[in-house]
Amino acid sequence: MNLSRPVLRLASAAALAALLAGCASAPSPQPIEPPRPQFTSPITAQQVEGKWGLAAYHRPxxxxxxEAQARQGCRQPYVINIGPSGGFMMYLADDSSPSEVVSKQVGNGPIYIGLPDEPPGARSDREVVRFDGQVLVLKWLDPEVAGRYGTMVYVRCPA
Incomplete structure (x- = not known):
């Protein structure tokens, strides 16, 4: 009696069943991150590069x-340089070294300045209240940070 043929069939059937079982098990669902809105950068690094006087206020x-106090701040200017990836270098709240930030705007919405990998309006962003090339006014979005730092007024220093 030749047992090799039934054993071979049984082994083939077991292998096929194992293969099909592997295909039937659904992979664990991966969380799908919602797409971030595409933003433009309406304020360029070249527009803000340079020396700025800096002051802040808490009451409108x-x-x-x-703004007049910020002009006096040009004796010890706040320097904004162009960043290595085309953004510009500014200090984030409570950081002792500058980080590369960009301006961010979705459609015709508000303009924010913040980290490029965060969506516009992230808690760590600053909203641009005013920018005309000579004066830049930024309001922190994080209420706790805004309470400590106030609304920042940057005035371009004379060349």
């Missing part, structure tokens, strides 16, 4: 006075 009625 202090904005004009703070």
């Amino acid at each position: 009625e202090d904005a004009a006075r703070t």
Whole structure:
């Protein structure tokens, strides 16, 4: 009696069953990250590169006075350089070294300045309140940071 043929059939059937079982098990679902809105960068590094006087206010009625104070800050200017990836180098809240940031805007919405890998309006971003090439006013989105630093006023220093 030749047992090799039934054993071979049984082994083939077992291998086929194992293969089919592997195909039938669904892979564990991976979390799908929602697509981030594409943003433009309306303020370029070349537009903000340079030396700036810096001051801040907490009350809107202090904005004009703070702008005058920022002009006096040119004695010890805040320097914005172009970053290695085309953004610009600014200090984030509580950081002792500058980080590369970009301006971010979706459609005609508000303009923000923040890290390029975060969506526009991220908690660590600053909203651009005003920018005309000579004055840049930024408001922190994080309420705790805004409470400590206020609204930042940058005034371009004379060449």
